[in-house]
Amino acid sequence: MLARDGPDAQAFRGSLVFFNYCVTCHGPNADGNGRAARLYDPRPANLRASDKNLAYMRLIVRRGGKAMNRSEFMPPWGEELTDEQIDDVTVYLQSINDRVAAGPK
Template sequence: MKSFLVWFQLMVLATLPCLAVAKDVQDAQVGFPPKSTMEAALIRGENVYKRYCVLCHGVEADGQGRAAKQYDPKPANLMRSPYPSVYKEMIIRRGGEALGRSKFMPPWEQELTDEQISDLVQYLGTLVKPQ
């Protein structure tokens, strides 16, 4: 029985790389960009935005989300944000109050991974409209 378990574990371990390659091939067939591309980062960033930010900042990132009416000051209009990416990353990580802004902007450092924050900041950069 012990030899069967050892054999089974070896077989499972031997197939893991194949499964990873199969997943990459499947993603390519579906049309997902490779994980490391800028396009992939923007797609992931948009997904993070839709899950964590849209309620306050709105679908159009104009600060007019469904919950925006409850807050004073209102959520930032991210399409007109003059702040550099470094600042955006800090406010996402630490929250508004830590940077002298709205206490209603929560810190997301414990909720989001470094990759999610980086992807989100890159996505936010695509939203800024020239003034």
């Protein structure tokens, strides 16, 4: 069982946000290969290989790609998601990015 407010719980909640809002473009593996990815140029980012820090990820989720001089197709989620959901999804993305960087065990 997850601790209610621990980092694992936050990453779990973030995975729920990701699979509800981000998976269509970024894909179930967060590698930029979602069902809708082929419709966009540039394609959605491979979030598993991101070098962005949590603060930047929060901003792009909140403001969208165009406001951050990135893809205009990345929508701004700041009006739809709560601050907690944005924090949770960025922690989730950081956690999967950390696992990729660590490599196989």
